[in-house]
Amino acid sequence: MTAHDTWPQTTGTPLDAEGARLIDAWFRAANYLSVGQIYLLDNPLLREEFTVDDVKPRLLGHWGTTPGLNFLYAHFNRAIAQRGLDALYITGPGHGGPGLVANTYLEGTYTEVYPTVTRDTAGLGRLFKQFSFPGGIPSHVAPETPGSIHEGGELGYALSHAYGAVFDNPNLLAFTVVGDGEAETGPLATSWHSNKFVNTATDGVVLPVLHLNGYKIANPTVLARIPESELADLMRGYGHEPFFFTGGFDDEDPLETHQRFAAVLDEALDAIARIKAQPEGKDAPRPVWPMIVFRTPKGWTGPEEVDGKRTEGSWRSHQVPLASARDTPEHLQQLKDWLLSYRPEELFDADGALLPEIAAQAPQGERRMSANPVTNGGLVLAGLKLPDFRDHAVDVEEPGATVSEATRTLGAWLRDVVAANPTTFRIFGPDETASNRLQDVYEVTDKQWNAEFHDTDDDDHLDVSGRVMEMLSEHQCQGWLEGYLLTGRHGMMSSYEAFIHIVDSMFNQHAKWLKVTNQIEWRRPIASLNYLLSSHVWRQDHNGFSHQDPGFIDHVVNKKSEIIRVYLPPDTNTLLSTFDHCLRSRQYVNVVVAGKQPNPNWLSMEEAIKHCTRGLGIWHWAGTESDGDDPDVVLGCAGDIPTIEVLAAAKILREAIPELKVRVVNVVDLMRLQDADEHPHGLTSREFDTYFTPDRPVVFAYHGYPWLIHRLTYRRTGHANLHVRGFKEEGTTTTPFDMVMRNDLDRYHLVMDVIDRVPSLGSRYANLRQYMADQRIMCRQYAYTHGIDHPEVNDWVWGDGGDSTESVVAGTQGTGGDNE
């Protein structure tokens, strides 16, 4: 590895008096616009008489964090312009929406994307009115805000988003403001360690600014109430060199404050430039990146007191300090004084446009943080070069004739994807890439790591650069991946199915982001977020009940149907076809559940592609219906393990009740079950009946909680005949087959369900039913005695069993103690 030599090496020059005056003017302008957005309905520059009618009837917004964000924005702009930096701004305290909107307006970007919000008095009026107003814009930093890749809703992900953005963007600097409230969250607390996973040469730089304004909604913050020495220890412990800055207290001359901060920022940026100029590699020490502790008063420059209570510098500034500005003349006057304290007449010309000398402070064009193309990821997104997945097809001469590990084959294809896309595709996961059988990717890449290396083979596949990102924090992995996708790249995340719930709320926020950006014209589509859940509920028999939870699917389907896709490929070839589709898609969240254990292959690649394209299909070879007739019963299945059990049940039925006409329907694309008017992939009612019949009993074996199938199909004609088996929250450490038995999803129970539900069978098959029940008892007893499943369930044969060496489905529910 060599030094990264394209990072601007300019060093900072002290801020002179005129520079300080101009930067202060920007700061005042941004503050003025922020207060204006929160309070003003009209009369934006107060050039007419100020009355209660100029004040919004409903005051919504967060002032407290805003001035600090504005101050930083102004200073970052100076640094960008002076040093020629390529930068973006991540607003951890995203409640400070008015501040970010104000700055992007001052930079001109806002008017470029929203032309009606002109740079004059009328435009200012629109800018102010629309904020937090019905039909207007949200109160937080949002997808609507140019330059944002980070919604100001849920807190905790500023740093992981920032690191995600700079991966593979070696010239990019992410100025990242971390609120001291947010800093108390778990995800943020661990995300500081991202600096052990960033590569000095091939990735960009995150400059964290811990904004210590001291208060949350109603409480002081922890980090503001520990000694500065302790905070410095904490930052050093996180691997950073902290630069401390305190400003805005004790009536300091603002120009002095600006000069002091400019010097601190220059120091930090000089340190970054020095690190970027150094050689880098496994033998070079991990750099100690700078960070800034920025202590300013909450609600800085706002009312010092309201109704005799301290407001500036207190939690009382958190939201709207003058909440009753319309109701009392005193508050109205105080609001007016506050607005005028920014001396708007020195900032805006007669038409309401920002004075040119102040506007000239901003960087130009795409160097404006609000116009950096990476913040509108779709702009810079290039499609992945996808090698032909058909080259990795497993051989399937007849159904069940071969066995393979679906994710292992996927891993071989992903290896080729990685190789073909060396800077635009990454794989994220807590610690499971190899355990999920994707280890073939290590033939062409490594796990990126920048902490200490040991000179043993334990450190295999660890390197300072690599496409695989593993840290034992689902939050971190998800946050990195989101940042990576939002800046126009591709990726996937693998996780235990049970523990992907850890990021339920992060998924929510990302799904909401996608939903909203679909409605914003200037936002371009980004690559989908792809989840691979391969350590799934049915094969966590070794880890036990805590690891058994298929509810993430239920969680995701609550979000807007146009962005949600759920796939349950039943075997290797269908997984390959599915994943290729996912990696080509845009603006979705794709959830793919596919096991990593040896599993029979049912479909040839040609069949698999057809099956995946349809999303579901009748497996004629597995059923016993004759052409033209409706079957007596439909066996539905979705998921690899349910498919095995359904096919085993179909075989028992074929042999034991040959006259029974059975249809087997396998579902890959779960959303096909919904109504066509509920989901873009949904079947029409007529199509649905073509598969499941309008009136025959359907016994459906489903991977997850059974009621989801009911929820998806409750409007279907034949819904009353639908009987679903799935995970009903019964689990423990046991054998694989005992797991399906505990949840009545096993083949024997499915046969019993068929007997119970097909009236024509009457009581003629009471003996068969009893035999099935006895089989269950026998299997359980065997497992409880021997610790493994009965060979009968491991070695069952699909087809006629004539050539057992070829067609034995051995080991599919086998003894393999998979232990991860």
Next chain:
Amino acid sequence: MTAHDTWPQTTGTPLDAEGARLIDAWFRAANYLSVGQIYLLDNPLLREEFTVDDVKPRLLGHWGTTPGLNFLYAHFNRAIAQRGLDALYITGPGHGGPGLVANTYLEGTYTEVYPTVTRDTAGLGRLFKQFSFPGGIPSHVAPETPGSIHEGGELGYALSHAYGAVFDNPNLLAFTVVGDGEAETGPLATSWHSNKFVNTATDGVVLPVLHLNGYKIANPTVLARIPESELADLMRGYGHEPFFFTGGFDDEDPLETHQRFAAVLDEALDAIARIKAQPEGKDAPRPVWPMIVFRTPKGWTGPEEVDGKRTEGSWRSHQVPLASARDTPEHLQQLKDWLLSYRPEELFDADGALLPEIAAQAPQGERRMSANPVTNGGLVLAGLKLPDFRDHAVDVEEPGATVSEATRTLGAWLRDVVAANPTTFRIFGPDETASNRLQDVYEVTDKQWNAEFHDTDDDDHLDVSGRVMEMLSEHQCQGWLEGYLLTGRHGMMSSYEAFIHIVDSMFNQHAKWLKVTNQIEWRRPIASLNYLLSSHVWRQDHNGFSHQDPGFIDHVVNKKSEIIRVYLPPDTNTLLSTFDHCLRSRQYVNVVVAGKQPNPNWLSMEEAIKHCTRGLGIWHWAGTESDGDDPDVVLGCAGDIPTIEVLAAAKILREAIPELKVRVVNVVDLMRLQDADEHPHGLTSREFDTYFTPDRPVVFAYHGYPWLIHRLTYRRTGHANLHVRGFKEEGTTTTPFDMVMRNDLDRYHLVMDVIDRVPSLGSRYANLRQYMADQRIMCRQYAYTHGIDHPEVNDWVWGDGGDSTESVVAGTQGTGGDNE
């Protein structure tokens, strides 16, 4: 505040040679039993010829972390015995199940709770066979493990559980082992800051031991790969004094290792004793509590190499180092050598019982960590003293005649609950107790805080002791609360409805714990976990889309019905009645969704109690049906806002279509909608039809995602006639009424739904339908122009409106810019 003078002040004495020998014997015995559990099916003491048949066919378990846990257990026992400590053991690396089971067996507790696992050879055989075996016990530390309050599944909560356990247990010491994998998770990374929320005098002590064994499944850990000085900085930054210990490397004599660690542990415990002896209060500095960094090899004392690969001290020890012990004679021999390396003949007598001198190392009775009563919380649980909630009833002479904020009234009652239960009830929440209108509790208590205080009124209600726990981390709050409940106390958590998803996965684990403990005879029921979600989806119009998500209810109802309860009280008196019920309950998770905004009161306290007892009810006063007849349409509602809209719709219908027989059914207890055989609270089919009719159209206005109502009712006779309105993921920053309109939940749309669904109305009411549609447009236009809702929706009158000063429901969807 005064010094806490009951903490044992004994200081440690150096470990002598005999002590070291005995502690090593315990360590070897625990290791032997751990290996035995993972591998052996029979021949537990290897006193017969060792063959492959003695080895389990399926090897499941985690060896890597286990020896370190065993080592620590032995040393903690010495300290407990020597100092008379009252302690428990929290196993962050809960995969090390065999270790904890081993130690509790050595202490005798295991045999006390599972009498068939005797302290002899036969018992050892049972102990070994049952581990990770079908019908046996889980592979991780689990509810089945005596002394555990912390499931070894999902990682990240060891410290928050530990702090939860020691709150209000001033003499309790929680030895808390944090794995270095777990330490990478977000929740764990922030939970170190718990030391700013613990009270030296009135709470107990957590001694964290960071177990740095270097590896996860397939990766090194971050904290093991930063310089020791950086790790020391990190721990100091977290407010701890770190004590470093490294042992088990370079063939050190084990006796020497024991002596060195005993000295380190003594130092740490002496430091704790000194802190506990110091005066404490607001003016005293926050103590710097000790913690221990415990660096030992992963898989310590296990095979150094397997198949030529380094195993001890590597990630290859994570699970089962000799995975093919049954398959090769070499591995079988290696396993035998490994087992015999612990010299079992020096540990167990001829009958297989632990030698008395070794057994005598353990503390006695309840001082054994495995038998500490707090670890079986139900044992020490006392019911809350609950003041009569009826004393807080709001006056409701007629429905809608008064308005109140439900949670504010609840807060007044909670104040009395706090006062009556000064050491057994706490309120947890990220930063919202006051914002959720529970501030009356501050009349009798404070927010507990032990970081710096400022001498301003910003620090109101902050004190070194208090019943309210606020940190901006839902993980931390949930973890503390779980620890508090699991050790036999009571509590509640309040959160934004949207962001309670942050703890989805923690909820899962707690729900699973409750489900399993219901089946363990010796585990006594603990108090329910109560969620109050008062900043809910319909009143986050000011915070916008990111804050709008009612899906937590969907998430919880996936768990076992016997432990899940969901309540949607429509007004103040019903909330009081509901919460009283929740605080009396055991072994449930109660989710209560109730708004904090001014809301009309519908039911008197007497009516509210009846209504809550039934869980749902026909509100005859709101409908127009006559006795005996079935209605033409049923309007169902669940949730405070849907109830308002349904009642407003009912009023419109009453006035516009007086001949239409309308029934209004309000649902408080959502689980009543399920079948009686699906949920203990479920209605029978006949009961359900009594409320909702078998055949009339039902228009149901629901608080959350509408499909949940379909899921709960899909088996009901009249399900095909059920039409549900709810949140369909449409939101932004807007007005409250615009929010319900965006989701078609508003009164006007409900009236349109009724017209569309009651065939007898035919086309006669096309004009009314159009008028409703026009009202919607008018309301939206008004909001978009004025920024507030039209007065018509704010000032609507329930009843005949005759006495408007009494019955105007003013402000219920009002202008109040609630901004938190």
